[in-house]
Amino acid sequence: MRMAGFGKLAAGVLDTLAAIAMAVVVSLMVFLIVARFANISVVGIFEIIGLFAMASYMLGAATASRRHQHLVVDWLNEKLVDPRQRALQQLVVALCTVCATALFSYWTYRMLAWGMQRPQFTPSFGIPMWVPQMSLVVGSVGCLIYALRDVIHSLKALRRAKGV
Amino acid sequence: MTGLLAVPLLVVLLAVGVPVAFSFALVTGFLAWIYDANLNTLMLQGYRSLDSVVLLALPLFIFTGYLMDRGGIARRIIEFVGRIATGRSGMGSVIVLSSAIFGAIAGTASAAVASMGTIMSRPMEERGYPRGYTAALLGVSSLLGILIPPSITMILFAVVTRQSVAACFAASILPAILLIAGLLVFNRVTVARNPDILPPPRDNAQSFGQVALSALPALSLPVIILGGIYGGFVTPTEAAAVAAVASILIGVFIYRELKLRNLAEALVRTAETTGSIILILLFSFLISRIMASERIPQDLSDAVQGIATSPIGAILLVNLVLVVAGALMDDVSCTVVVAPLFLPLMEASGVSPVQFASIVACSVVIGANSPPMAPILYMSCRVCRASVLDAVRPALLILLFVALPVMLVTSFWPDLSLALPRWLGLL
Amino acid sequence: QSMTIKLATDSGAKGSPTGDAMEKWASLIEEGTKGDIKVNIFYQNELGGQQEIFDLFVANDVQLMINWPSTSYDERIGLLYTPYMLKSWDDAFKAYGQGGWLNGILDEVYSDIGLKFFGAWPEGFNGVATKGKYAKSLEEAASLKVRVPTMFPMAESLQAMGYQTASIDWSETFTSIQTGVVDGDAANVIYWDYEYFRDTINYYNRTRQQFITGVISANGEFWAGLSDEQKKVVADAAQVVMQDGFDSARTIDAGYVEKAKEAGIEYIEPSDSDLAPIARKVRDEVWPQMDKRIGQEIMDKVRANAAEF
Numbered sequence: 001m002r003m004a005g006f007g008k009l010a011a012g013v014l015d016t017l018a019a020i021a022m023a024v025v026v027s028l029m030v031f032l033i034v035a036r037f038a039n040i041s042v043v044g045i046f047e048i049i050g051l052f053a054m055a056s057y058m059l060g061a062a063t064a065s066r067r068h069q070h071l072v073v074d075w076l077n078e079k080l081v082d083p084r085q086r087a088l089q090q091l092v093v094a095l096c097t098v099c100a101t102a103l104f105s106y107w108t109y110r111m112l113a114w115g116m117q118r119p120q121f122t123p124s125f126g127i128p129m130w131v132p133q134m135s136l137v138v139g140s141v142g143c144l145i146y147a148l149r150d151v152i153h154s155l156k157a158l159r160r161a162k163g164v
Numbered sequence: 165m166t167g168l169l170a171v172p173l174l175v176v177l178l179a180v181g182v183p184v185a186f187s188f189a190l191v192t193g194f195l196a197w198i199y200d201a202n203l204n205t206l207m208l209q210g211y212r213s214l215d216s217v218v219l220l221a222l223p224l225f226i227f228t229g230y231l232m233d234r235g236g237i238a239r240r241i242i243e244f245v246g247r248i249a250t251g252r253s254g255m256g257s258v259i260v261l262s263s264a265i266f267g268a269i270a271g272t273a274s275a276a277v278a279s280m281g282t283i284m285s286r287p288m289e290e291r292g293y294p295r296g297y298t299a300a301l302l303g304v305s306s307l308l309g310i311l312i313p314p315s316i317t318m319i320l321f322a323v324v325t326r327q328s329v330a331a332c333f334a335a336s337i338l339p340a341i342l343l344i345a346g347l348l349v350f351n352r353v354t355v356a357r358n359p360d361i362l363p364p365p366r367d368n369a370q371s372f373g374q375v376a377l378s379a380l381p382a383l384s385l386p387v388i389i390l391g392g393i394y395g396g397f398v399t400p401t402e403a404a405a406v407a408a409v410a411s412i413l414i415g416v417f418i419y420r421e422l423k424l425r426n427l428a429e430a431l432v433r434t435a436e437t438t439g440s441i442i443l444i445l446l447f448s449f450l451i452s453r454i455m456a457s458e459r460i461p462q463d464l465s466d467a468v469q470g471i472a473t474s475p476i477g478a479i480l481l482v483n484l485v486l487v488v489a490g491a492l493m494d495d496v497s498c499t500v501v502v503a504p505l506f507l508p509l510m511e512a513s514g515v516s517p518v519q520f521a522s523i524v525a526c527s528v529v530i531g532a533n534s535p536p537m538a539p540i541l542y543m544s545c546r547v548c549r550a551s552v553l554d555a556v557r558p559a560l561l562i563l564l565f566v567a568l569p570v571m572l573v574t575s576f577w578p579d580l581s582l583a584l585p586r587w588l589g590l591l
Numbered sequence: 592q593s594m595t596i597k598l599a600t601d602s603g604a605k606g607s608p609t610g611d612a613m614e615k616w617a618s619l620i621e622e623g624t625k626g627d628i629k630v631n632i633f634y635q636n637e638l639g640g641q642q643e644i645f646d647l648f649v650a651n652d653v654q655l656m657i658n659w660p661s662t663s664y665d666e667r668i669g670l671l672y673t674p675y676m677l678k679s680w681d682d683a684f685k686a687y688g689q690g691g692w693l694n695g696i697l698d699e700v701y702s703d704i705g706l707k708f709f710g711a712w713p714e715g716f717n718g719v720a721t722k723g724k725y726a727k728s729l730e731e732a733a734s735l736k737v738r739v740p741t742m743f744p745m746a747e748s749l750q751a752m753g754y755q756t757a758s759i760d761w762s763e764t765f766t767s768i769q770t771g772v773v774d775g776d777a778a779n780v781i782y783w784d785y786e787y788f789r790d791t792i793n794y795y796n797r798t799r800q801q802f803i804t805g806v807i808s809a810n811g812e813f814w815a816g817l818s819d820e821q822k823k824v825v826a827d828a829a830q831v832v833m834q835d836g837f838d839s840a841r842t843i844d845a846g847y848v849e850k851a852k853e854a855g856i857e858y859i860e861p862s863d864s865d866l867a868p869i870a871r872k873v874r875d876e877v878w879p880q881m882d883k884r885i886g887q888e889i890m891d892k893v894r895a896n897a898a899e900f
């Protein structure tokens with residue numbers, strides 16, 4: 001029960017942040033155009049847009065994992081009718097996804113760790129690069145957590161199917 | 165060449181039902197492992213590829229698409245189109261032609277897919293078009309922007325091979341027209357063979373005048389987008405932001421169908437759709453990079469130069485390699501890394517560099533849509549909410565009967581690509 | 592022991608001056624080490640864009656480079672883009688040539704980010720390429736909106752020269768000039784504007800605010816792992832390439848001026864006295880900003896050595 005409540009809260013936070021990030025991207029793009037016509041110098045606005053765009057991409061990727069919205073080739077899915085076989089397939093898919101997202105998380109970690117040795121800053125505002133890169137942590141770890149959730153769900157389904 | 169094992173691995177993962185993005189991630193892992201890629205910079209490269217201004221058009225157009233859908237704009241445009249394009253194949257033609265007009269200037273396939281897909285996929289389904297077919301048709305049409313100038317891909321090719329940009333632009337116009345014609349004919353034939361497809365909707369309770377009047381604000385949207393770009397007010401990416409704002413204004417104040425709740429929902433769904441596409445792009449990009457860094461294209465090129473004996477054989481072989489490379493790498497890698505390798509062989513076979521430019525552009529159209537590595541087709545499936553399985557067959561048919569023949573004609577009929585540059589005095 | 596290394600550039604296709612220079616550097620290394628070091632060459636965009644390749648270089652995925660470094664790892668690299676620091680090719684040779692005053696500073700900056708600096712790979716003075724009209728004065732510049740690279744202090748320099756600047760991605764620049772979103776592209780040497788935009792621009796105004804040069808360098812980790820003989824071969828070969836660059840850069844640049852004229856682009860070359868008031872204004876406005884971001888100490892050296900305007 002407490003798990004479900006936490007899941008709901010996390011989902012709400014993800015959605016809200018994703019919506020805010022997207023809204024900022026749209027607003028800043030419009031500001032960029034207005035600024036050009038008003039002759040306001042806005043060197044480096046793309047740095048800020050990029051930062052929020054990256055956040056919205058990665059929050060969106062995690063949301064897509066949560067709601068199973070990642071694109072799938074559902075060939076086997078349509079072929080399998082036996083609930084046990086289906087549950088087994090779901091388990092294999094979830095395990096592969098765990099591997100993939102674990103790799104994604106690890107590579108992101110390596111990028112950040114290396115970035116600590118050789119820090120970089122954006123050219124105009126001097127924002128440390130790890131700030132926009134943190135989005136990748138949210139995206140990769142978010143997808144990993146939801147993949148683990150899917151493993152648990154498919155294990156449960158497998159057990160239920162065995163019981164039948 | 166162990167790297168080529170990536171292809172069967174990918175096929176198996178996809179077939180089992182692992183999400184496309186994560187299948188690509190596992191293939192990236194496989195390649196990173198066998199080629200001992202530097203993991204300090206692997207994801208950094210991916211980050212750089214996503215941190216692109218041009219890519220911003222993707223979320224912005226997806227957002228616009230959602231807003232048009234929720235705000236009643238899409239419906240009115242389609243009702244209006246229905247009065248003009250009355251034939252049964254009308255709506256399919258609309259996809260091809262709008263992608264051509266749009267891709268002409270925006271030039272990135274992802275923007276064309278995002279904008280057209282979100283708007284057209286549901287209405288097309290309502291009229292009986294299978295979603296998979298819509299996704300496939302849109303996937304191929306969206307790449308017309310590479311052939312229709314201006315096109316950054318052609319600029320890159322021209323710069324790398326030291327040709328005139330204008331000549332390369334001019335060279336791909338006639339092949340583009342041929343491709344458009346081919347797609348229109350293919351659509352007509354498909355519709356003719358499919359009795360479920362209905363002509364565009366027609367609400368006879370309303371007169372043409374009423375429909376037109378009601379659609380007028382909606383129709384201002386494409387005018388704002390294209391007028392903004394061609395009028396020199398905004399860049400294609402900026403136009404996407406203007407479109408989003410305009411569709412909010414029209415949806416809220418003119419049609420009064422868009423509510424604040426819809427807006428928040430559209431923002432979240434946009435992030436979600438973009439996020440799922442972005443991961444596919446991210447990992448397909450990393451696969452491309454590892455291949456380029458391991459000089460796989462160079463090895464492939466050496467192998468081909470070895471077997472090519474006659475000019476015709478050489479041209480065919482290069483076509484084949486371009487298609488295969490297109491299946492494994494993104495359009496820029498293909499154009500910049502793969503194509504120049506074969507330029508000497510092609511010149512020796514009587515193909516001029518300018519003609520080769522349009523051949524390469526055709527190969528990119530095919531490569532981006534041919535499974536297993538078909539990022540644009542997958543993107544189109546995601547945006548149109550189509551099953552990949554349903555889209556693969558029509559996509560392969562379109563490639564086989566339209567795109568591939570156009571590429572071969574371009575390869576073996578030099579005048580098709582050279583006539584226009586010559587006429588313009590560019591050669 | 593034998594090894595295979597990567598030599599890359601961010602700007603220069605096969606057959607371009609930079610492409611040729613890389614081939615020469617590679618063959619001198621391969622000959623000099625009798626094949627112990629095999630060099631694979633990667634031309635522009637083959638391993639990614641400017642930032643990506645520089646990342647690979649800093650991380651030792653690429654061992655040797657001739658590139659136009661970004662300022663993301665160290666803002667002091669922006670020193671390369673100090674406006675109106677050099678006035679003539681002779682100034683540039685003195686600053687960047689062997690033992691030149693700028694070379695010493697760059698050597699230090701480079702070693703701080705783990706790179707070994709060999710020398711400059713000169714291209715020439717930059718300018719403003721525009722469509723429709725061009726500016727002879729500060730007042731005329733005010734009516735022109737130009738695209739500038741994001742690197743500090745590129746935009747700041749153009750603004751001080753009176754232009755309106757716009758942030759537009761390189762890949763959208765062609766379309767933007769063609770449709771009129773901007774009037775042109777600023778801060779590039781004529782080579783780039785000729786290669787990319789010759790079908791859409793009418794004027795190239797050599798405003799000379801920066802002397803653009805690439806950098807010939809090696810990754811520090813790779814460098815440290817070489818034997819003394821190998822180091823000598825690599826460094827000597829780099830010197831040969833750099834010397835070639837200094838000998839030929841001017842001719843190559845002049846060649847592109849001719850090509851641009853043939854392509855119908857009007858070439859404008861302001862005199863030193865035309866430039867003097869603009870240069871002084873730009874220095875007054877931009878150099879104090881550079882004091883803050885690049886450091887007083889370095890800028891003092893610049894002030895001590897910079898050309899008179």
Ligand code: NA
Binds near residue numbers: 312
């Ligand atoms: Na185009």
Ligand code: NA
Binds near residue numbers: 535
């Ligand atoms: Na493909």
